[in-house]
Amino acid sequence: MPRPPSTEIQKAVDLLRQGEVIGMPTETVYGLAGDVFNESAVQKIFSTKQRPFFDPLIVHVANAEDVHKLVEDVPAAAQVLMKNFWPGPLTLILPKKSSVSDLVTSGLTTVGVRMPNHPVARELIQLFGSPLAAPSANLFGRTSPTTAKHVQDEFKHSVFVLDGGPSEIGLESTVVGFENDTILIYRPGAVTAQMARVALVRAGISFEVLEKESNVAPGHLQHHYMPSIPLIIVKAGADISEVENAARPTLKLSEWRPANLNLHSDPVIAARELYSGLRRCSESGANVIVVEKSQRTENELWFAIWNRLEKAASLSLV
Ligand code: TXA
Ligand code: MG
Numbered sequence: 140m141p142r143p144p145s146t147e148i149q150k151a152v153d154l155l156r157q158g159e160v161i162g163m164p165t166e167t168v169y170g171l172a173g174d175v176f177n178e179s180a181v182q183k184i185f186s187t188k189q190r191p192f193f194d195p196l197i198v199h200v201a202n203a204e205d206v207h208k209l210v211e212d213v214p215a216a217a218q219v220l221m222k223n224f225w226p227g228p229l230t231l232i233l234p235k236k237s238s239v240s241d242l243v244t245s246g247l248t249t250v251g252v253r254m255p256n257h258p259v260a261r262e263l264i265q266l267f268g269s270p271l272a273a274p275s276a277n278l279f280g281r282t283s284p285t286t287a288k289h290v291q292d293e294f295k296h297s298v299f300v301l302d303g304g305p306s307e308i309g310l311e312s313t314v315v316g317f318e319n320d321t322i323l324i325y326r327p328g329a330v331t332a333q334m335a336r337v338a339l340v341r342a343g344i345s346f347e348v349l350e351k352e353s354n355v356a357p358g359h360l361q362h363h364y365m366p367s368i369p370l371i372i373v374k375a376g377a378d379i380s381e382v383e384n385a386a387r388p389t390l391k392l393s394e395w396r397p398a399n400l401n402l403h404s405d406p407v408i409a410a411r412e413l414y415s416g417l418r419r420c421s422e423s424g425a426n427v428i429v430v431e432k433s434q435r436t437e438n439e440l441w442f443a444i445w446n447r448l449e450k451a452a453s454l455s456l457v
Contacts, residue, residue, distance in 0.1 A: 160298060163263060164259050168309070175209075195244045197230050199273050209235060210234060214233075216317060228308050228311075229253065233252060282365065307411065309411035313331070327439075331439035332350055370452045398423045402416075
């Protein structure tokens with residue numbers, strides 16, 4: 140994994156201290172990071188992303204001390220998940236301290252917290268000495284970036300980006316909330332429901348784990364992660380001329396120049412390559428992307444991959 144020179148990391152820290160936002164590599168996707176306790180930096184995250192204020196940010200920490208700057212209380216089940224999956228692709232929604240502004244949480248009483256497992260992100264947060272708010276570094280509703288170049292392209296080189304190499308996981312973190320004796324998976328990711336269940340049972344904690352989109356965070360919208368040209372989901376082995384006949388009127392396409400998105404058969408690699416694949420198709424000269432819905436369900440990571448593809452799609456013909 141390429142490591143930016145320490146002068147680059149220091150430059151990023153200096154910019155963050157000045158209230159700027161910067162591109163930060165993480166193992167899931169790249170983030171657009173700013174000082175969570177600097178209101179104007181947080182404003183800048185929303186304005187740079189063109190993100191509506193109703194969609195709350197998640198906050199990145201480097202150690203347990205940082206967590207206590209943000210949250211009132213860490214329930215026992217959350218402690219078990221932290222111990223098992225941090226640093227890593229898991230965001231926990233916890234009751235916030237009053238020091239975390241309503242702007243960060245969109246007025247919710249909870250805040251999303253994650254400890255990323257990327258050496259550059261960890262070094263950056265340690266050196267900065269305080270937690271960083273960071274949504275994925277893409278324009279609102281668009282495909283998340285998994286390389287430094289994706290971030291530079293997205294913001295037309297107006298944002299300083301630390302290059303930590305391609306994101307290893309390639310999908311945004313699993314987002315988990317706690318309601319009574321239930322753990323709700325608001326957004327599926329590389330930490331799966333089954334992995335959470337096993338960790339909780341081993342710790343002797345009885346908690347139900349359910350997949351359920353959040354109705355408290357309006358950020359979980361129907362359409363998200365969208366490439367710059369429409370994406371169509373079709374049945375495996377679908378006849379492409381039938382797809383064309385069905386899709387062209389619906390999507391009002393005057394031409395038909397499809398690009399196929401081929402998913403790798405290994406879900407770990409399919410996840411890692413998903414967003415760069417969508418970008419490659421968008422930039423290929425095609426005007427529509429077609430992906431075949433496979434029947435592969437043996438691995439829960441496919442669930443997260445298809446969650447993203449379904450939200451990214453303009454049309455589903457399955
Ligand atoms: O892997 C990731 O999570 C990446 C990297 C950069 O860490 N970040 C990321 O952030 O995907 P973002 O903002 O694109 O997605 C965070 C999701 C949003 O859907 C938001 O609605 C949800 O987390 N969220 C944040 N705070 C929440 C809260 N207090 N309650 C419920 N959902 C929340
Ligand atoms: Mg995002």
